[in-house]
Amino acid sequence: MAQDTAQQTSASPASPARALLPLILPALVVGVVASLLFLGVSALAEQLQDVLWQHLPDALGVGRYSVLWMIVVLTATGVLVGLVVWRAPGHAGPDPATLGLAAAPMPPAVLPGLLVATALMLAGGPSLGPENPIIATNVALAFWLGRRFAPRLPGGLWAALAEAATIGALFGTPVAAALLISEALAGQQLKGLLWDNLFGPLTAAAAGAMTTTLVAHPTFDLHLPALGRPGWSDLLAALVIASAAALFGMVAVCAFPYVHAAFSRLRHPMVALPVGGLVLGLLGALGGHLTLFKGLGEVAELARHPDGWSAGQFATMTVVKLAALLVAASCGFRGGRIFPSVFIGAAFGLFAHALVPAVQPALGVSAGVLGMLLAITRQGWVSLFTAAVLVASPAILALLCIASLPAWLLVTGRPQMQLREDGTPIR
Template identity: 75%
Template sequence: MAQETDAPQAPPSAPTAPARALLPLILPAVVVGVTASLVFVGVSVAAERLQQVLWGPLPDALGVGRYSVLWMFAMLTATGLAVGLVVWKAPGHAGADPATFGLNSPVMAPAVVPGLVLATGLMLAGGPSLGPENPVIAVNVGLAAWLGARLLPRTPGALWPVLAESATIGALFGTPVAAALVISEALAGRPMRGRLWDNVFAPLAAGACGAMTTTLVAHPAFDLGLPPMSHHPHAKDLLTALVISSAAALLGMGAVHAFPYVHAAFRRLRHPMLMIPAGGVVLGALGALGGRLTLFKGLSEVGELARRPEGWSAGQFAAMAVVKLTALLVAASCGFRGGRIFPAVFIGTAVGLCAHALVPAVHPAVGVATGVLGMLLAITRQAWVSLFTAAVLVASPSVLALLCIASLPAWLLVTGRAQMQLREDGTPVR
């Protein structure tokens, strides 16, 4: 007599996509990857050239100190006026309110792209504390969706934004790993057809091409050159990592909670020629207070901090972190077009070096990596990007395990709470 069993049957695994379904995606991924990288490099290089003029020969010709209080205040105010004029007059007003979206950009009309590129370039050159990532992703998403629909109309329209986002993230960090992690995190909240690797195949190809193009053209480097850990992590290193990541996350959450209120205050001015110049005035005052290192997106300034970790006191590091965080909050609230990752990296680095200055036993690499991790978790709510960015900055394999553990309490402090992104009605996204 056959024995019956009520044991549940394991659900069948998702079928793997055949090669013939993935091969047609390679060419679009390559084209989008290379193009997105060239757009990013082009905007960055143009902004750097303009920055060199605005903060070099121009103040020299006027007989003003390059980073004097007068010039910082004048330049940031002028940048607010210039960007405000672009947002007011450009078609599509240089895109949607940047406070309402993050790395996942909506598809915008091609006519909006020139204004957004111009507003971004002026912002990067003029000194506000924002990076290029969000607007460049928006530009690449818009271009990819528009060109893809015309050149390859049979390709699913939803593919183009994913390829553009992946390609731009790969170009920004010089590696496709960040793009693959971000896309896999996004896919975790969506219904998928087939295996995860099948779904990330095309985005990974786009990110790899974007990263390789940037590497060949611009030679980016994110390693700060901090002394690596010469020992395996000890208990004190673990305690240090937990404390610094949590402290940085709490500091970042202070800005996140203030974001809707500061944004609402600027919105009361109602017009971009009032909101953005007003933000420029405030940023000029903050620049005068914090000094030149608290200006711009912060990537090269982070390198300067890391080259001389003993060059500032704990109080100076703390002051730079607070001023930069306030500048990020103001710039993101008043309407400047820009992203928050690179300024957050500067803030986290300053927090980590402040801990090292307070307690010399804190290894600089541990302090910087965990400070950046906690700050990015609070500001971006992108766990993989936060972990990856913190890891590549210090290039010390022994820090990776500490980062994974330090991310746990920091994530518990930020998850489920308000994000630094608003809905159309001004309420924070959770």
């Protein structure tokens, strides 16, 4: 049987090099442009964030993260984003609750409003990341420009290149893109070998990742104390934390269509988004400023002092951040759900460490992030990759792979945190 399989594999037709070589230049261009657009929007949002959360409150003599200021800024962010969604051409894209990482090309006229709404969201503090709108923008640009200047290449190729390039840029490595694309291709009938199909997207992802690395020097490593030789207690902790985090994440997933329906009854974006912003401001006042924004910088702050908060404080931040993600994703803010889920999982893992000090912080964080991402994204490889890269400990990989199995059984086949246009959840 093994010999027959080997013969069939060796006989599988591979795309000739002359068919793959023409993909290199378009992939490199898409990768660099996708990364620069992501970096540009991020830089603009960071400058605006400094104005809103540092310069302006200092000039007014109010606390940067006082309760009043959090409520005012987040409500005002809802008003501004609502105005963009209401008046911009194309209403800043479709309802974000219906979108995942994969995106159909939008008309170019929609993109300015989408980018403005994304930058305002990132600066104002709602608990969403940039991934979904940036991917959608890059897909639309690549598709439109690619069909215009290289019409002989298939239209679907441009979307694949842009998605891979943006994921590579977001994570600073092409590995995440390769894993995500491999997972997407798993159920498809491929023409040629897997690496033939990955060649163009992986080139784009590498170009996007290298551009981000050279310009911004990103790192996901939280510099937590390294996990030593794992023991049986570590395996038990990983299994329990990952499964518990997955179940906790499923609470938000199951509530998602109901919360979305409640905001949909408000009908107008100039009502739904300001109300959502007000709720997020109240949640921020409850959970503190670390529960605002997309969460990556805040995760790093938690990791610098893993024993700096009590179990109750970690639990409060975990619950508040999950509620904030649920509200922000339901009321119409343009953004993705991966990065805030990382904060939720990390806070959940540190809660476990504070509750049971024998649980090492690196193990708690990685297992918590794994379970939360499995529940929120249903992307197995990306969940494993993100959980592992946060702690940069080779010893933890085997534990995470084992812990992912019961966590996956808890989430697979159940509703996802993405809705159809009629408001029903995708399974």
